[in-house]
Amino acid sequence: MNFIILILIFAFFIFLPFVPGIIELLAPADDKPLPVKDYSRDARYFGGSFRRILKDSFQRDGFEKNISEIKLSSGLEKIEIISSDFNSYEKKLDHMLLVSGNLTAKHNSNFNKEIYIKGNAYFGNNNIIRAAAVDKNVEINETAKIIRWLDANGGIKAGENSYLGISASCGEKLQLSNGCRFRRLFGNPILTLQDTSKVDYGLMDSERTDINNASISTYFNEIINEDMRYDEPAIINGNLIINGSLKINNEFTINGDIKAGGNITVKNAKNVNFLGNIISDKTIRMSGNIKVYGNIFAQEEIELEGVEVGNINKTKSVISKKKLILGKNVAIYGFVLTEGIGIVG
Amino acid sequence: MVVLIIILKIYMLFVILVMAIYTFRHNFFTLNRVFGEQKLYYQDIIDSELMELSIIIPMYNEEKTAPHILDLLMKSDYPASKMEVLPVNDSSTDKTKEILDSYALKYPIIKPIHRKSENRGKVPALNETLKIAKGEIILVFDADYLPGKGMLKDLALAFKDPKVCSVMGRVMLINTSKNLLTRMLDLERTGGYQVDQQARYNLGLIPQYGGTVGGFRKELVLSLGGFDEKILAEDTELTFNLFIKGWDVAYANRLECYEEAPEEWKVRANQIKRWSRGHNRVLFKYLLPVITTKHLNFYQKLDGVLLLFVYLIPFIFLLGILDSIVLFFTGEMNLVNYVIVYLLIGMYVTFGSFAPFYQIGIGAFLDRTSNRIRLLPFFFFVFVFNMWFISQGFIESVIDVISFRKVTWHKTKRYRKEEATAAK
Numbered sequence: 088m089n090f091i092i093l094i095l096i097f098a099f100f101i102f103l104p105f106v107p108g109i110i111e112l113l114a115p116a117d118d119k120p121l122p123v124k125d126y127s128r129d130a131r132y133f134g135g136s137f138r139r140i141l142k143d144s145f146q147r148d149g150f151e152k153n154i155s156e157i158k159l160s161s162g163l164e165k166i167e168i169i170s171s172d173f174n175s176y177e178k179k180l181d182h183m184l185l186v187s188g189n190l191t192a193k194h195n196s197n198f199n200k201e202i203y204i205k206g207n208a209y210f211g212n213n214n215i216i217r218a219a220a221v222d223k224n225v226e227i228n229e230t231a232k233i234i235r236w237l238d239a240n241g242g243i244k245a246g247e248n249s250y251l252g253i254s255a256s257c258g259e260k261l262q263l264s265n266g267c268r269f270r271r272l273f274g275n276p277i278l279t280l281q282d283t284s285k286v287d288y289g290l291m292d293s294e295r296t297d298i299n300n301a302s303i304s305t306y307f308n309e310i311i312n313e314d315m316r317y318d319e320p321a322i323i324n325g326n327l328i329i330n331g332s333l334k335i336n337n338e339f340t341i342n343g344d345i346k347a348g349g350n351i352t353v354k355n356a357k358n359v360n361f362l363g364n365i366i367s368d369k370t371i372r373m374s375g376n377i378k379v380y381g382n383i384f385a386q387e388e389i390e391l392e393g394v395e396v397g398n399i400n401k402t403k404s405v406i407s408k409k410k411l412i413l414g415k416n417v418a419i420y421g422f423v424l425t426e427g428i429g430i431v432g
Numbered sequence: 433m434v435v436l437i438i439i440l441k442i443y444m445l446f447v448i449l450v451m452a453i454y455t456f457r458h459n460f461f462t463l464n465r466v467f468g469e470q471k472l473y474y475q476d477i478i479d480s481e482l483m484e485l486s487i488i489i490p491m492y493n494e495e496k497t498a499p500h501i502l503d504l505l506m507k508s509d510y511p512a513s514k515m516e517v518l519p520v521n522d523s524s525t526d527k528t529k530e531i532l533d534s535y536a537l538k539y540p541i542i543k544p545i546h547r548k549s550e551n552r553g554k555v556p557a558l559n560e561t562l563k564i565a566k567g568e569i570i571l572v573f574d575a576d577y578l579p580g581k582g583m584l585k586d587l588a589l590a591f592k593d594p595k596v597c598s599v600m601g602r603v604m605l606i607n608t609s610k611n612l613l614t615r616m617l618d619l620e621r622t623g624g625y626q627v628d629q630q631a632r633y634n635l636g637l638i639p640q641y642g643g644t645v646g647g648f649r650k651e652l653v654l655s656l657g658g659f660d661e662k663i664l665a666e667d668t669e670l671t672f673n674l675f676i677k678g679w680d681v682a683y684a685n686r687l688e689c690y691e692e693a694p695e696e697w698k699v700r701a702n703q704i705k706r707w708s709r710g711h712n713r714v715l716f717k718y719l720l721p722v723i724t725t726k727h728l729n730f731y732q733k734l735d736g737v738l739l740l741f742v743y744l745i746p747f748i749f750l751l752g753i754l755d756s757i758v759l760f761f762t763g764e765m766n767l768v769n770y771v772i773v774y775l776l777i778g779m780y781v782t783f784g785s786f787a788p789f790y791q792i793g794i795g796a797f798l799d800r801t802s803n804r805i806r807l808l809p810f811f812f813f814v815f816v817f818n819m820w821f822i823s824q825g826f827i828e829s830v831i832d833v834i835s836f837r838k839v840t841w842h843k844t845k846r847y848r849k850e851e852a853t854a855a856k
Contacts, residue, residue: 107806117803118609121622123688125580127509130478273478310595310678310727326594328678344594366593368636382477382592402480408472422478 130273130422131256134220134238141185141203157183164200172206189223207241218252225257243274263413267431272423275399279431282415295360295378296322296340307343314349326363335359344381351385353377371407374414379403389425391417437764440755447752450745457738461631462790465798471634473684474593475586483588485515486567486650490554494575495527496848497692501575502535502542510584516566517542519575520557523549553841554643555666559658562650571647576692576846578606579645583687587647590682597652597679598670600629601645601687607847610695615807616814617693617700623791626798630685637735638675639683643667644691652679662832663717664839665710672718675736678727692848699845701821706842708825709832711743716833746819747826 111117129135144157157166165182172188179197189206192198192214201218208221214231224241227233233252237243242259245251248266254273255261261274307325314331320338327333327341332349335356344363345351353359353373364381365371371385374392382404383389383396389407392414397403402421405411411425412432423429487505491498498519505517519532521544532544545561562570569591573579583601590599602625608618633639641648643666653659656673659666671681694700722728722736789808796805832839 104809108808108810111803111806112612112615115609117801118615120606120608120690121604121618121688121799121801123580123604123690124686125582127582128475128478128585312678312726328595330678344592346593346595364592364594366595382479384472384474384477384592386472400480402478404477404479406472406476421480422476424476426472 130271131238131258133218133236133254134256137201137203137218137220137238154182173204190221208239224259227251263431265432269423269429269431270425272419272429273421275402275420276397277413277417277419277421277423279413279417280415292378295358296338298322298324298340298342298360298362301340332369382406388412390414393417395419397421437759437762440759441764443755444752444759447748447755450748454738454745457735458628458790461628461635462794464631464634465627465791466794468631468634470630471636473633473682473686474589475684475686477589477592479589479592482511482514482585483569483591484567485510485569485571485584485588485647486561486565487515487517487571487573487584488558488561488565489517489519489573489575490522490557491519491524491528491532491575492522492552492843493524493526493528494846495524495531496846497575498528498531499535500848501573501577501579502532502539504579505584506539506542507581508579508584509581510588512541515541515584518545518561518565520545520547520561522547522552522554522557551661553661555659555661555663555841558666559661562654562658565650568650569647570650570653572644573689574644574691576848577644578690580689583645583689586684586687587645590684591649593680593682595678595680596682597674598641598648598681599646599684600639600641600681601684601689602626602629603642603645603691604688605693606690607692607695610847612807612810613697613700614693614695615804616810619792619796619804619807619811620814622795622799623793624795626685626795627791629683632735633683633685635731635735637732638671638739639681640739641667641671641674641681645687645689648674660717662839663710663713664706664841665714668711668714669717672714672722672736672740675728675732676718676721676725678725692846694844695847696845697817701817702842703844704818705821705825705828708743708746708822709829709839711740712826712829713832715740715744716829743822744826747823750819750823 140159154165154167156163166185167182168185170187173186174191175196176193177195179199181199183200184198184202186204186206190204190208192209193211195213198216202216204219204221207223208219208225210216210226210231211228212230216233216237218235219237221239223239225237225239226244227246227249229246230248231246232250233255235252236254237252239257241257242261243255243257244262245264245267247264251267251269251272254271255269256273259275261272261277263277263279265280301322303324304321305323307323307327311329315329316334317339318336323341324343326343327345330348333345333347333351335353337356338358339356340360342362344366345361346366348368350369351365351367351371353375355375357376359375359377361379361381365379365383367385369386370388371383372390373394377394379394379396380401385407387408388410389405390412393416395418396405397420399420404422404424405419406424408425409427411423411429489501502517502519519542521528521532529546535542536544547557547560549556569588571584571587587599587601590596603621605614605618605621607614629639648670653670660669663669674681694703719737719740722733722740728736789811792808793805796802831837
């Protein structure tokens, strides 16, 4: 009898771990396929999506009153419709805003909900803006702060020490001042302060090495397992793939991509031309007189000064995981992203 | 007899050591996924200059699935001028040919290849198609896969890195809710991709190209002589062939793609037997090159070796069980051995199953689907199932090598309902 009881107890404990699973099989609570994120990448997604929601709501509901309601994914939101220009000074708005004219928000205004401006927008010192879509140009004054996103069809001019939120994107020029902080930028181009006293300023394309008419110093077609350093001028054809670090201290042109397992450093070098992508598993620091026709991508940090990336017809990206510092004379035609801190200075 | 007993006891200790190593490996990966630095993939790059793609879809009797994947590829945001779709009809006996031809009429970038060769199978089909593909990048999808709109662009972006010669996305199940088997496979994929692959990518080890939802550089693979037709696991072969020569495989966890999993245990048994047979051939071919290559560091070599042995471990463990039975009946299994056997089974069942408990649990947590981990105890049965059929696959791979026999590809059965196809 004791033996049978023991067997039963043993069987019970063997069976016990399966009980939750059997319940899950009989009455499934979590048996649907995992959701797949099906998307098409768009650097101006936030602004585009917001405008679409507003447009759909207009078409569906029509906003006739000054204050209406709009359905967002977060629920119903109040929206104030202003059919002329809008000026604010030390105002605090807790509802959405649609302005048909221009918006001028002087000091210390808080826009705690999304706003849409069909004209130009000016945000003065210490303004706090949750999110804004602007059809023309935007100027953000010193110490103004975007919490989530800013999108303009025209250009964006960001003042000193302004914070550009999770995303700032525009269809034209995005001008950054010293001390601007950011996570994600898109502009054509994104510009930092142009300092004419720097070595690289004003170098024309015609003054740069023309790979087609240059004498190639090296052809690469293999993986190099050590560090590399260029102290003399070099013109390279092919991809430069190094498991170590790369240092460039002189004129340099490469017709191919660069990948380094270690750091990539270009220090105050003139007439440096990368016709392909520059990718590092660590950091990329480049200063001098540099033109990059490809993307710049680093798993750790990127620091640029005197670097032009892409051109008006070639959208390119600068992406680093931890930190991105943009110094003077930087022009990036396209996209900038960091998961960490992005700062101009 | 004494010598035999000593050998059996030494083997037991060897099995325990092997299990301990794999347990450590799986736990290390899991901890890395939760607490470690996560390596960036390239999907955030926005670049107006895109590479030329050739998308190869090997097909044998795929009338149920072909319209789905072709429709989805035609909805891709990749510019049509930069891509061609090459569905390879491998002597199908159903309506695959007619379906492909009708799509080709409608979409000029779909260029079906109708193979008549007796040398059927995915690997010969790939080798043959590589020679006529125009793209510099080859992307491969199995016919039951459902790629999303941005998938092609995001996969292709990995090749902006000149060291990356192959890329792999994440496989997820579309038929999860079908039965116990599909639910277990869903969990297995979660652990395998969300945790294991991503951790190996994070740590700069050996993430694996999986033969679908992925791709490679055409010229490089051609320069390597294409795929070895004696090996059924062309994906694993390519992975190791690239790594030993210094190239990288990138893993993109965010590039998720649905596939259809086997819904019958018999079909799954054949699939896993084939994988084991192919993977073990890769082990025989690449073990020495992985150890001796100058392009891998110590940790990569260690991970490479452990990855190569993954489909041999169940056989080693099966012998361990037989070993313990013999020791038991010969009266040589004393208390210490009992403890050891307990530890051995405990460690392996807990951590060492196909996609171990730890990894599955954390993977489900990262996917924010906690209820499905209630099924974890059922992995004991999956473990026994896998052990048996993977061992069979290993034995077949040994016979393949010894007998020089020709390996033949057996297609995995599809379950999709024909009337559900998007073309209609």
